[in-house]
Amino acid sequence: MKQKNILLIALVITALIIVFYSLAPTGTSEAYTEQILKERKDRDDYMRNNDESPFADSTEAFKGLTYFAPDEHFRIAANLISITDKKTITLATSDGLEMRYLEYAYAAFKLDGEECRLLILEIMEAGPTRGTLFLAFADATSANETYGAGRYLDINKVPGSTSITLDFNKAYNPYCAYNDNFSCPFPPRENVLKVAIRAGEKVYH
Numbered sequence: 001m002k003q004k005n006i007l008l009i010a011l012v013i014t015a016l017i018i019v020f021y022s023l024a025p026t027g028t029s030e031a032y033t034e035q036i037l038k039e040r041k042d043r044d045d046y047m048r049n050n051d052e053s054p055f056a057d058s059t060e061a062f063k064g065l066t067y068f069a070p071d072e073h074f075r076i077a078a079n080l081i082s083i084t085d086k087k088t089i090t091l092a093t094s095d096g097l098e099m100r101y102l103e104y105a106y107a108a109f110k111l112d113g114e115e116c117r118l119l120i121l122e123i124m125e126a127g128p129t130r131g132t133l134f135l136a137f138a139d140a141t142s143a144n145e146t147y148g149a150g151r152y153l154d155i156n157k158v159p160g161s162t163s164i165t166l167d168f169n170k171a172y173n174p175y176c177a178y179n180d181n182f183s184c185p186f187p188p189r190e191n192v193l194k195v196a197i198r199a200g201e202k203v204y205h
């Protein structure tokens with residue numbers, strides 16, 4: 001009788017272990033980590049060697065960019081909320097100028113229990129980037145762990161889509177974070193998040 005009870009208890013414990021591990025978060029996959037690290041290496045190579053790098057004319061040796069460790073917790077599937085009555089938005093820049101953008105859509109998501117919403121803008125200025133999307137944001141890490149004037153995130157335009165992936169592991173600093181000769185727009189007021197996004201690029205140095 002005792003042996004049957006022991007066997008039953010062992011089976012129950014095994015079942016609980018299986019359930020626990022099936023429900024536990026899988027963490028950040030090795031393949032995803034390798035992809036992010038490869039992209040970061042390519043960016044470092046560009047900053048170090050390209051003539052259009054913000055470090056190209058610097059007398060100071062490029063020290064390499066610094067990042068948070070890749071974390072898929074910050075790769076977020078957000079709802080894309082369209083804007084029917086789109087308005088022109090004017091953003092101040094780091095050199096005291098202004099840049100105009102067209103409202104495109106809102107990306108809404110929940111992170112660490114906080115409801116978040118980011119305004120995605122469309123570039124209006126003439127040139128090769130006209131019509132592409134622009135997302136600038138700041139968060140609770142800004143001016144501490146990350147660049148004080150906010151960071152950028154590249155967004156691809158997918159007409160008709162109702163969702164969008166925001167991968168904050170790919171968030172990067174504007175060029176004015178390294179060189180004052182560049183003009184960088186600040187995030188719109190509604191894109192200053194209360195939550196800490198400890199992903200992507202940190203402050204330089």
